């Protein structure tokens with residue numbers, strides 16, 4: 228062995244499949260089934276290619292300004308990045324520098340342990356209860372000494388939403404740690420913990436354009452926190468790469484945020500489809516935690532997760548499945564258009580008859 232012993236070895240995060248075949252019904256990575264806001268398309272036509280010779284704005288103007296206006300939060304309290312994965316990764320690097328473990332649930336976004344491994348941050352996974360619910364008291368520093376907390380609300384891949392009051396208790400009980408709230412799915416019926424940034428200096432709220440704003444391909448994520456916290460985050464980011472977001476994403480992201488009516492309409496359509504599909508899945512013998520996200524985490528009462536996953540895949544319907552302890556019988560099904568969900572339900576109805 229030569230240089231290989233010096234390599235930073237990691238087991239990477241495995242993203243859901245992106246099939247080349249456009250005929251696949253893609254319900255495996257929680258993308259939005261509808262296109263981005265119409266204004267995005269208009270601006271795309273007007274973008275001036277000559278401007279690509281310049282570096283993008285370091286503060287991501289006009290995106291930062293559009294977010295500031297939409298959420299009524301000053302720009303000093305906003306951080307943006309290349310998808311929330313980039314924002315979360317920078318937050319790990321910035322805030323999780325203690326020798327004490329960062330804590331998060333055993334069943335949650337599977338990137339949380341990957342970043343901890345990458346940055347050599349100790350971590351501890353706390354089991355969800357038998358109904359896949361978070362026992363919030365486990366996250367109080369007096370019960371689990373920690374160097375940071377990260378919780379997804381709604382939790383992925385489970386889908387359940389917990390009231391902001393419970394998140395607030397975790398923040399209160401961790402005065403010496405940063406609590407990150409990953410709100411990737413907050414726009415599908417949950418309530419954001421955003422107001423807490425004015426009450427506590429140890430909370431970072433992270434959101435994304437990838438799910439509710441139909442811009443996964445543009446890679447835009449953002450976070451809210453008190454000024455001091457955001458300043459530390461920016462210091463680390465500027466020590467890493469000053470120009471992470473590209474000009475196109477910054478400009479298109481800004482107009483996407485400005486189209487509130489379209490955003491609300493899309494989210495409401497997805498919520499309506501989700502509620503209908505819940506009823507249909509129940510009739511077919513599936514059970515699932517009640518979801519407030521754009522997916523349902525469902526298990527059939529007789530057929531294994533693996534079997535249904537493969538049958539769906541062969542039929543050109545992709546969902547997500549993990550061969551992992553506690554969840555191997557579950558399928559995470561993204562909410563697509565009504566037509567896509569009709570095809571899914573239609574297939575399952577025939578398949579499960581056999």
Ligand SMILES: *Cc1c(COP(=O)(O)O)cnc(C)c1O
Nearest residue numbers: 310311312336383411435437448
């Ligand atoms: C999808 C997702 C993200 C990352 O989204 P980006 O595309 O990087 O913005 C972060 N957290 C959770 C829980 C997610 O499901």
